[in-house]
Amino acid sequence: MRKILYINLKNKKVKSVHQYDEHKINLNNNNLVFEAPSLAGYGVVGLNKLKVYNKNSLSQTGGHFAHFMKCNGYDFLVFEGESDTPIYLYIDKESVKIKEASHLLDKDYDKVVESIKEELNTNELEIASIGLASVKKIDFSKIIFRNDKSCGKKGLGKLMADKNIKAIVLKKQENLIPYDISTLKKYNDSIAKKITNKSNANWYDENNTCYGCCLNCKNTSLSKIKRYGFSEKEASDINKISNFYGLDSVTLARGIDTYKKTFDTEIVDLENFIEDIINNYSYYKPLFINEGKFIKKNKTLQDCEKLGFCKLLMEKDIINDKDKKILAKSILGVSIAI
Ligand code: SF4
Structure with missing residues (x-):
């Protein structure tokens, strides 16, 4: 079961819904969706993929945002309609607030982070924001995350600006508790070992570019x-x-x-x-004008990305189908189709 937070930007109301069938998410009216993988939030090594999309375009990024979305309890954030004034969304588990953001509009990512941390009086935040290019409605503007991560394809930043959302702010939370912690730990250790052959690497360092990975790939x-x-x-x-x-x-x-x-x-x-x-x-x-090259992915990569693993790690053949099934079961307590 997945938890969806609907944010109606027009009337400033939010509602959360549990849903078995994620295909029922309403993508009418150009809704903007942030999606975290179902296995995120539990501390799985190398699992950090966030998808951002509307009905016309999809972009993915690593980083830490998907992890903290799940730690706050949400699989999907669905933004409906448009706000008539600039806002930012602040999520602290069940407490979801829509806040005024006119004063942040012309600020770049670092300044937005600085201002919001001061305003909310905490450094324990994970933030996605748009920059000046989105505010000026540039077609190829992107959404920016910490450590130079971004979602850029086909102007998702512009869509966020059209909706008058300057930033999305997550309060950092503890990891979710998996169904079977000892099996998860065993598989986590084996994934980590296959990636670096080191058991003592700092997978969860705050300053790593991606959550649960210490490889810190170059951009x-x-x-x-x-x-x-x-x-x-x-x-x-x-x-x-x-x-x-x-x-x-x-x-x-x-x-x-x-x-x-x-x-x-x-x-x-x-x-x-x-x-x-x-x-x-x-x-x-x-x-x-975008050349729009179409890249066909092989099925294994698609499946792994669906689970939320980084595709670079998948190319190294880190886990097989049996591992994936056991890993999913140790987290969710039920088998999922792989
Ligand atoms: S391999 Fe690179 S891109 Fe993938 S999770 Fe690790 S640091 Fe991120």
């Missing part, structure tokens, strides 16, 4: 940006400025490359150029 955006001919330093600058404004960095890199080739020019001041794009987006928009 894959950098290598994708470099495919457009940018140097390591240029790629890093594009990535950094994208995170500051909340833009999808690879789309931005592709647009800059097209601009340079079209006008046979160099970008002398990257920051000024990006600000110009944000402030005069209708002029620059043709540079950023």
